[in-house]
Amino acid sequence: MTLTTPHDVDHQVAVVREVAARHAAETDELARFPVEALTAMRETGLLGLPVPVEHGGAGGTTADVVRVSSALSRDCTSVGMIFTMHCQQVATLARFAGPGLARNVLPGVARGEVYLASVTTEAGTGGHLLSSGAELSADRDVLHVDRFAPVVTGGLHADGFLITMRRPGAVSPGQVSLVYADRDQVELTAEGGWNPLGMRATHSVPMRITGDVPADQVVGEHGKFPEMAVLCFAPYAHLGWAACWLGAASGALARTVRMLREPAERKRRDLGSDLLLHRLSRVRERLDGVHSLIQHAVSVLASGADPASHPVQLLLNAVKLTASEQCVAAVEDLVELVGMRHGYLRNSPLALERALRDLRSAPLNYSNDRLRAADGALVLMDQEVRFARHLR
Structure with missing residues (x-):
C-alpha cells in the first residue's frame, strides 16, 4: 500500500504504534528484534514514506520522517530508531543512486518488500x-x-x-x-x-x-561518500535520532501525566504541590526546547540552506547534542517526580525505567565528545558567529 495523504500516514502510524506497544516489554526483555512492528510497517506501506512518488512511494519529506519517527518512539524507541535509520538509507538512495539502481531498489521499498540497514x-x-x-x-x-x-x-x-x-x-x-x-x-x-x-x-x-x-x-561516485554524508546522511541521522529521543521522552511524560490525573492517584498526591509543578514545568521546558530546535533545523534545510555551510553544520550538531542530553534529563526528572514505585521498578506501566535505559545511549550514538570537538573546530572558522537561517 502506498501512502499518499497525511490521513493515510496518521492511520498507518497508529497501526504500527499499537503493534509496537503490545510487544515493547517483551522485545526489550529478550533483546529481540520487533519483527511484528516491521511486518506492520511493511504491510501498511510505512517503509515507503520517503520513497519518491515516481518510484511508487509517498514522497515524504524530512519533516514527515521526523514526525513519524517521533510518534513511533513514544511506545518503543527501538521501533522508531529502526524506522528512521531505514529512511536515512532510502533518502540517500533517492538522492544519489543512479537511475538503474534506483529503479531496481526503490519500488520494492515502496511496496514494503525492502527494509534497508x-x-x-x-x-x-x-x-x-x-x-x-x-x-x-x-x-x-x-x-x-x-x-x-x-x-x-x-x-x-x-x-x-x-x-x-x-x-x-x-x-x-x-x-x-x-x-x-x-x-x-x-x-x-x-x-x-x-x-x-x-x-x-x-x-x-x-x-x-x-x-x-x-x-x-x-x-553516487566512487570515493564520494563523505560529500554525500554531509549533504544527506548526517543531517538525516541527527534529525531522525533526535526525533526518536524526543518521542521517547514525550511518551514518558504523557504516560506520567495520565497517571497523575487518575482519580486514585489524585487522592494520594497533592497536584498543587510547588515541587511537583516545578518538576513538570522543567520536563516540558526541556522537551519544548528540543522540539523547537528540531523544527528550526528541518525548516532551514527545507529552505535550501547548504548543509555543508558552517552555520548549518553547527545547527545540526546542536540538534543531536541538545536532544541527546535534554531528553534523558527529562526522563530522569520524571523518575524523581514519581518515585521508586512508578519511576524505578521495571514492571511499572509508565515504563520510565525502559525509556531511561534507551535514552542513555543517545550521547554515545556518535559520541558527543567527538561531535563537540568537531564543533569547536567549526566555531574557530566562523569569526562572525553566523546562525543558520531560512533562505526564503
Whole structure:
C-alpha cells in the first residue's frame, strides 16, 4: 500500500504504534528484534514514506520522517530508531543512486518488500563516518565486499544494505564509497550477540558481510561518500535520532501525566504541590526546547540552506547534542517526580525505567565528545558567529 495523504500516514502510524506497544516489554526483555512492528510497517506501506512518488512511494519529506519517527518512539524507541535509520538509507538512495539502481531498489521499498540497514560502523573508528579501513576490490564489472561492522541495526532482518568501504585503489582512508547490496547477493554472519543496557530491540549485532555485487551498485561516485554524508546522511541521522529521543521522552511524560490525573492517584498526591509543578514545568521546558530546535533545523534545510555551510553544520550538531542530553534529563526528572514505585521498578506501566535505559545511549550514538570537538573546530572558522537561517 502506498501512502499518499497525511490521513493515510496518521492511520498507518497508529497501526504500527499499537503493534509496537503490545510487544515493547517483551522485545526489550529478550533483546529481540520487533519483527511484528516491521511486518506492520511493511504491510501498511510505512517503509515507503520517503520513497519518491515516481518510484511508487509517498514522497515524504524530512519533516514527515521526523514526525513519524517521533510518534513511533513514544511506545518503543527501538521501533522508531529502526524506522528512521531505514529512511536515512532510502533518502540517500533517492538522492544519489543512479537511475538503474534506483529503479531496481526503490519500488520494492515502496511496496514494503525492502527494509534497508546501514553498515557504516567499523572497529577502531569510534563511529567516524568519513573514513574506512575496509577496502573494496574490483574485478571488471564486479565489486568484492568483505566488511565487518561491530553494530548493524536490524542487520539480520534486512533485505538490503548500504555499506561504506574505501574505494578500489584508494590512497587514503577518506576515499570512501557507498555500495548497495541485496540480501541475496551477500553472505551474512553474526559475529557476536546483542545484550545492551537499552535500545535492546534494535538487535544491533556485529556482522560480517561478504559477497560480490555489480559495479553499478555504487551509490553516487566512487570515493564520494563523505560529500554525500554531509549533504544527506548526517543531517538525516541527527534529525531522525533526535526525533526518536524526543518521542521517547514525550511518551514518558504523557504516560506520567495520565497517571497523575487518575482519580486514585489524585487522592494520594497533592497536584498543587510547588515541587511537583516545578518538576513538570522543567520536563516540558526541556522537551519544548528540543522540539523547537528540531523544527528550526528541518525548516532551514527545507529552505535550501547548504548543509555543508558552517552555520548549518553547527545547527545540526546542536540538534543531536541538545536532544541527546535534554531528553534523558527529562526522563530522569520524571523518575524523581514519581518515585521508586512508578519511576524505578521495571514492571511499572509508565515504563520510565525502559525509556531511561534507551535514552542513555543517545550521547554515545556518535559520541558527543567527538561531535563537540568537531564543533569547536567549526566555531574557530566562523569569526562572525553566523546562525543558520531560512533562505526564503
